[in-house]
Amino acid sequence: MTAKATAAPPTAARKAKPRRTSESTQRNASEEADLRRYTPEEVIEYRWLPYKSARVLREKAYKHEVHCHKDGGVITFTAEDIRQENARHAVAPIDLTKRVRSAA
Template identity: 65%
Template sequence: MKPNGPAIRSIRNAQKLSLRRLQAMTGLNRGYLSRLERGLIRESGDERVQEVAQALGVAPDAITTRGEDVTVMATQVPPLEADENELRRWTPEEVIEKRLLPYKSARVLRKKCYRREIHHHLDGGRITFTADDLRKENERTAVVPFTAPATRAA
């Protein structure tokens, strides 16, 4: 069987198990388990894979591959389908002009960025804002309505 090292590591980390704990549960050497997770062991005995799967509480199919190379599968990234505005960066002047943040001047916006009071990026020394920066800043400065505590009837 071909063990899927990244899958073993992610399942182990998700269960908050250390390599020492997995070693105690399986009886396998910690160094062997580390090499298994890093993909340095290409073929492993069926009984060893069974022991690891049983210790992690998953089916053996969840931690093995069926002959395909894991690195090839990992490098095949689906194409990024992002909105143009998600990839765009705005300057402080554009942010003020389009009223994307509740500030009156680009100078004030820059000062707040220099003081690190606002989410922003420094692209080659230039202050820019991504759509994510604008969302974070709008969430941070959002006004939450105040609800008065209920009064007791006397």
């Protein structure tokens, strides 16, 4: 280094401007998220499905009891698979007006 460079005071760093995200960028990100595959361990870690362990989830996949993909023998889940499984486990609320009418 030269004597000039070492003697000069440090310059102030420029502040980074936040990036603008357009709708198309956000749309592309959501499309990419739909294409991502998750392992049974990730699904259990994030608690996206109501199972206690990855082993139970894998066994149910082998028995064709859950929606999944078997890519080359490897069990994976897409966001759509997880949505379908959650919809399958959803419990519909009881219509209270029917209960009142039938009791009368």
